Amino acid sequence: LGFLINYIDPLYKELKAIGGTPSTKAAKWGWNPNSNSIFAADFLDPYFYSELSRDEDSKALLDFGKKLFYDPILSQNNQMSCASCHNPAKGFTDGQAKSASSVEGKTVQRNSPTLLNAVYSDRYFYDLRAFSLEQQAEHVIFNHDEFNTGYKEIVAKLNKSEEYPKLAKKAFGHKDISREDFSRALASYVLSLQSFNSDFDKYVRGEKQDLEPKVKEGFNLFMGKAACGTCHFAPTFAGLVPPQFAKNESEILGVLTNPNTKNLDEDNGRLANTIYSEMAWIYEKSFKTSTVRNVEITAPYFHNGAYNTLEEVLDFYDHGGGAGLGLEVVNQTLAGDSLHLSQSEKNAIISFMKSLTDNTAGQQY
Numbered sequence: 001l002g003f004l005i006n007y008i009d010p011l012y013k014e015l016k017a018i019g020g021t022p023s024t025k026a027a028k029w030g031w032n033p034n035s036n037s038i039f040a041a042d043f044l045d046p047y048f049y050s051e052l053s054r055d056e057d058s059k060a061l062l063d064f065g066k067k068l069f070y071d072p073i074l075s076q077n078n079q080m081s082c083a084s085c086h087n088p089a090k091g092f093t094d095g096q097a098k099s100a101s102s103v104e105g106k107t108v109q110r111n112s113p114t115l116l117n118a119v120y121s122d123r124y125f126y127d128l129r130a131f132s133l134e135q136q137a138e139h140v141i142f143n144h145d146e147f148n149t150g151y152k153e154i155v156a157k158l159n160k161s162e163e164y165p166k167l168a169k170k171a172f173g174h175k176d177i178s179r180e181d182f183s184r185a186l187a188s189y190v191l192s193l194q195s196f197n198s199d200f201d202k203y204v205r206g207e208k209q210d211l212e213p214k215v216k217e218g219f220n221l222f223m224g225k226a227a228c229g230t231c232h233f234a235p236t237f238a239g240l241v242p243p244q245f246a247k248n249e250s251e252i253l254g255v256l257t258n259p260n261t262k263n264l265d266e267d268n269g270r271l272a273n274t275i276y277s278e279m280a281w282i283y284e285k286s287f288k289t290s291t292v293r294n295v296e297i298t299a300p301y302f303h304n305g306a307y308n309t310l311e312e313v314l315d316f317y318d319h320g321g322g323a324g325l326g327l328e329v330v331n332q333t334l335a336g337d338s339l340h341l342s343q344s345e346k347n348a349i350i351s352f353m354k355s356l357t358d359n360t361a362g363q364q365y
Contacts, residue, residue, distance in 0.1 A: 001219050005204060009037050030120065030245030039204040039235050041196040044245055046119045051134050052187045060170040065189030067167065068182070073157050074141070075102060076149040082140075082186075085112040088362035091294040092116055092193060097305030101145040108145050109267065111305040113290055114298050116195040116361060120236050123248045126287045126303040127273035133190055134183045151179040158182065195293055196235070198358035211355070218352025221345055226317070227335070228349070231289050237356065239289025250286040254322015254329035255302045259312045264322055264329065265304050284330050296354040310353065314346045 013036050035043040047054045068074065072081045085099045086092040092115035094100070098107040110126050118124070124136035141147045141154070158164040158177045165175035172181055200215065202208035223229040231251055233242050239249035250270050257263045270283035287303050301307040307316065322329040323336030341349075 001216050004038075005206075009039070009204060012036075012038055028244070028246065030240070031243070037205050039196065039201045041194065041201075043196070043235060044120050046191050046194070048246075049119050049121060049133070050187055050191055051132050052184050052191065056184060057188050057191070058171065060167070061172075061185055061188040062192055064164075064167040064171045065185035065187065067163070068186050069189050073161070074149070074154055075147040076153070077102060080147060082137075086115050088359075088365040091297040091359050091362060092118075093298045095299065097300050102148055103145055106145060108143075110303045111300065114294055115190055115193050116294055116359070117236060117238070117291060118193065119191045120238070120240055120245070121248050122246060123288065125273075126290075127270045128248065128250055128278075128288050129273035129275060133187045137183065137186055151182070155179055155182060193361045195358045195361065197360060198293070198356045200352070200355040201235075201358070212351065214348045214351040215355045216352075217345075218348035218350070218355075221341075221349050222352055225345070226339055226341060226349055228292070228317070231334075232292050236291055237293050238291035248288060250283070250288050251333045252284070252286045252329060252331055253302075253316075253334045254285070254325070254327055254332050255287075255304060256306060256316075256322065256325075257304070258306050259316060262325055262327060264327055265306070267304060269303070282331055286333075292353050293356045294359060296357045297359060310350045311346070314341070314349060318346065 016033065016036065030044050030048045032042050032045045037043065047057070069082045069086075072078050072084070074081060080102050085094045087094050092112075094112045096107075096111055098110060099112045101108050113126065119133060122131070124130035124133070125139065130136040130139055141149060141151065155177055158168075164177060167185075168177045168181060169175050171185065199208060199211065200219070203211040221228075222232075223234070229237075231249065232238060233240060236245075239251070241247050241249055252269075255265045257265050264285070268284055270278055270286040270288075271280070273283075295301070295310060299308055299310075301310070301313050307313050317334070318339045318341045319325050320336040320338055321332055321334040323332040323334070324338060329336075
């Protein structure tokens, strides 16, 4: 942590000062070469990851998208909105092991990952089956267990409403709403759900002078002995790979159906994402590496929501995942040997992860 604060981040700022105009190659990367800190809110360019351009975006478009996000009119039965499974008070998750379906008494296959910083990704869903924010929404719209509808039906509803044509006029200059207008508006709101103003971020940037010793120890363990940072890359602490920050990783961990059993979860993850080129054994039970930002408020954990506490999660990793527990996990990418973490070290790592909590976007709703 001292090396980051006293050398790496100051050097990063100095390199910006002598770097001149970003090269065309830099434009293919997700990071913003004009940022002042690796932990700055603008270190990454959200428009790099979206089909929406900066010039197209606006406050009016965001307001349009925000109303769409919380409106059940988007679902076939007018009962389910985006917020049904992405509750702002819960870090834009729903707190469920597996998210509710539009079909009574049924759930969908997995739980709802947080939408905070969701834009910073080249692939979406736990199985990476979608390639943009806009395409991610499309999967929900057409899914029979979720919105169970289509663009034609949604756009017809919006154009018949009293309020949406007015919002469209402000955002686009015309009242007739198209499929593209709808997609851009929804993407604008999700893109705005950013989270880089936690206590830890402020400390690294020099905006906060004090940080608990346990948090400092936890960061050093996270990036060192515990090796969490080898998959949860700073500064997103997700699978967005530096230094280009252009691609997401998925990992095979050997997640269990229940932390108190030794049964592997049957979900095949990326292997079953219906993308032909990824129907290979190397992707069996492989899942997108989620962010650990805001984990304090986004339980339960993993794709199946089987782990209710961070203590259970740390114990799972400390043992070396499924393979470390003696199970046969094909191509497990997590090292199967124990980390040999003490209870005090586990507590410190959890303290660090909790210092990454920043749900300002959810509190503003």
